[in-house]
Amino acid sequence: MAVAETDRGEQENPLVEGLERVPIHPTTLVIFGGTGDLAHRKLLPAIYNLAHEGALPERFNLIAIARSDIPHDDYRAMARESIEKYSRRPPDEQVLEKLLGQVSYVPGSFDDDSVFSRVNDQLDKIDKEAGVAFNRVFYLSTAPSFFALIVEKLGEQGLHKHGEAEVRVVIEKPFGTRLDEAQKLNRQVLSVLDESQVYRIDHYLGKETVQNVLAFRFANGMFEPIWNRNFIDYVQITAAEDIGIGRRAGYYDSAGALRDLVQNHMLQLLSLLCMEPPVTFDADEVRDEKVKVLHAVAPPPPDAVVRGRYTAGMAEGKEAVGYLEEEGVPEDSRTETYVALRLEVDNWRWAGVPIYLRTGKRLARKVTEIAVTLKPVPHLAFQGAGSVGVQPNQVILTVQPNEGVSISLGAKIPGTRMRIRPVNMEFLYGTSFLSQSPEAYERLITDAMRGDPTLFTRNDEVEAQWRIIDPILENWEKDGELAEYPAGSAGPEEADSIIAPGQRWRAI
């Protein structure tokens, strides 16, 4: 095979063909908030698992930054503990030891210029010793109030660019708490960085089963012809959790269900479900199509939204306290733990199809699914009594816990009469693949280091999401109505009010 040239005039690397793991340029990953909960539970274990599998760049270093004034060795011990506790596999001692040898720690607060200058020195030292300009990925795993400040400091210290090497900034959620805040944050971030350098993370997109929505739609000729208003009656997207808020009262009470799940994860699911087929699966082609869907969604009117809060009830066979009795929740809290809304995508494909979203804590069961209900058949020849009869077909894409796709079909009940009942045809992810899905953070960290932003949220996408959500929040500020539901139930009865006649919520 001859050595060809790429579009950029570079020699192609013919050795890459056929390899499952494409090489990643030497990289230094800098985690702001290196002692935080996310780093502790997710980022450090994900980085270890990538190291274990040989999936990190050939040359890799990690710098953690946080306020605690501790020496390198103490941070390494802390990182070891996180990895041993939360890694999805028992760590290999030799790999872990070598990885920890590539970890360094910079203590200090994020508004302190000297912190950035020490990080700069450390980064330069790494490059100099290796004789290679490493790519730099700054991971902002901090409270949202620091995002703009850190990016500003990176710019001031000249850390936002690095000669021929790439500089990328990963920003955790939430990206703003209102539209104007998200817009302001985008302006601040993009005054220092180019959009191509910004990786706004929504870890839901790193889940295999979420990506499978695209495979399901665009790799199967049987679904796309019916994927429109002519055949689809309505869509329900559910993200139900059986647990309460645990010890996250501080975060959750200021966020609520709408910001916590609907603004990001559930609107992502909606976009993937409703988008037009992209010409290619390049990052911007996919994101362009997702943004078009979001632009076609109008904010729902007040009577198409129900919010609720759980009261005491039963969960997992035990008595469960109500939200207001949870540890750390203010007595006068007005935060919703449940929200249900009816949206419409006003475009040629989806006009008139209600899309119902609902999410909540302390519901009957943990399930995340997309249920697409098709229109009933136009003529029923089978009117036989003694059965539930012909039901509209449903396509259910389950994201968790039993990842897969299920299609309900009408089938004849064995016997002498023509009686019909629905049966399910199921594809279960776990039964059909050998590989275990990697943790979402493993996939996303790799993509950020590789420079593939497909699974990250673009600036116009995040603002389009807020344009849908913001009027709901505004309305709630004026009208404080909050329905109640007992812990362990399917949610407040008021949620039925937003469902169109002839349609119904699926059982949770």
Add this chain to the structure above:
Amino acid sequence: MAEPAQEAPDTGAVWSAQDTTPGEIEEALRHLLQEQHARDGAAAPARVLNLVVVLDRDWRGEIMNRLEQVGRYHASRTILCAVEPGRTTIDASVVMTMEGDTRPGELMLTRERVMLTVGEKHLPRLDTIVDPVVVTDLPTVVWSPHGHAEAVDALLQLAQVVLIDSVNEPDPESALRRAKELSEGAYVVDLAWLRTTPWRERVAATFDPPRFRDELLHIDSVTVRHRPQSGVAGLLFIGWLASRLGWGSGSLLAAQGAVRGTVKAHRHDVTLALEPMAEQEVPGLAGIEIGTSSGMSISLDRGPGGLVASRRDRKGREQSWTVLGASRGEGGILGEGIRQALLRDPTYRGALDCGEALLR
């Protein structure tokens, strides 16, 4: 005659019979699945692939141990054909196992293991015995770790993938020849090739930065160190470089305990060497060294926590670092082989052809 089905509380359902037929075995599998479903609606049979293993009966324990170590890469239905010299009838047993702990609201995977005890006389038409027992429409993989070439040839009627380990063949020439023969009728997954994967990934990564890619055109020496019995893995590695970089004709000859030779690159010759390392205990490669006419060289060697990489640049400056990665172990390699049966590597055949051509 078939014996009545029994239940084992911990491992799921079992069935066994002496002097049985493929039809009876298939019927028993169907019944066991129905019983399982009736007993536990949360149990779902895995349906990824069939793995047919042909083995010597006396070594079945060793093979079953190896299969136990493949971790999550268990086949959905494993059919072990244990060959017992002189046997004229077929004995069979079926075990259904569940994977992992159950959690409320979640499904549990079940897998089936069929053990057939057959005689040598069954091998030329083993496909007719195995065919009714495989799950229809799933990919079928054949692995025959103890030889039995005629059984493999027979099973090619129903299998799409053959799993081999070329390091088990008596010499590299016959190993590559056999791999090529099998490639004509099925997709071949060679464990010897998979053992070279981390090395290929690292070499590809070393030359990936644009400023180093040009060096690929100037490679003038390749030395591969390997376990004495794993010369074929080294040959496949060199074959891979030759096929990917468009190297032309060349030859390798045994000399002074190693295999050496040259191959024609675009404007120069590349010196090749395969050097056995007696101290290497695990199958596969021990180290690689690649030099270029511009004076750059890179080497990779096994080390704690990964591969130790060294680079010397044109000015003679040297650097060394560790490329992190855990050893997969032989269980991991076999598991990877099973996983690869569902994928298609477009570069293996080229490596095989070039490797074989160098030995002619």
